[in-house]
Amino acid sequence: MYLTRLIYASSKTEHCTDKGIEGILAAAERNNPKYGLTGVLCFNRKHFLQCLEGPRDPINTLYQRISSDSRHSRVTLVEYCATEQRFFDQWAMKYVPDSKKMQTLAFRYSDCNDFDPYRMSAASALAFLQAVSSQ
Template identity: 45%
Template sequence: MFLTRLVYASKKSPKFCSSDIDDILETARKHNGSLGITGLLCFNRQYFLQALEGPRSAINSTYYRITQDKRHSDMLILSYEEIRERNYGSWNMGYVPESSLTAPQTLKYSIGSEFDPFSMSSKSACMLLNDLSKTVPII
């Protein structure tokens, strides 16, 4: 019953190949749709940054499932909180492709213009996701 949002970062693993992103999105949208999960995923061929929002237990079981995925590693939770209202309610898993992660937008919230969510504070990471969801086309 507790609506929750989790934001995490991870690193592409050697197992990841470039067509995987489509599979991930397809699977994510199918599962998330049935579990009441919405969210946003950023990827720059090196790092992932993802927001998941939905029922507290579904967020946890999905996050657990994602931790088992060999296509990425080093998962790092950046933020986890009870919410009243979703921010990414329009997408079962919106996708911000690399081309939209432009240097200026990244730089505004990061210590450098390369997108590297591991070096971001949790507040800055959440602000970047929110900013992207309002300014770039979500696929």
């Protein structure tokens, strides 16, 4: 099945507590390896930017489930494409919380100072996620 990459942006809702974030990460650790999915989830306490990569069918199924999750809203597809390679293959779901580095990189890869994934192109979002998840 074709290797696929999906990137979306979304916004945290009031239903999403710290426990909610822990639940998301636990679900990713539990489920993603079963389906050969890898990726990164970036969260600045306001917005999410997530990249999922792996076989097409499980990506589609998981995205439908994620889209209807009440912990976030305004779920907006940024990129969906077939790809030759994974960029986050070491992680079932690498979690990147808010940091100074995130803000610096948000400025580099978008037109504003704050991390606002709705204002990133698909190419910028991928480059941002690669940079922010590297050491």
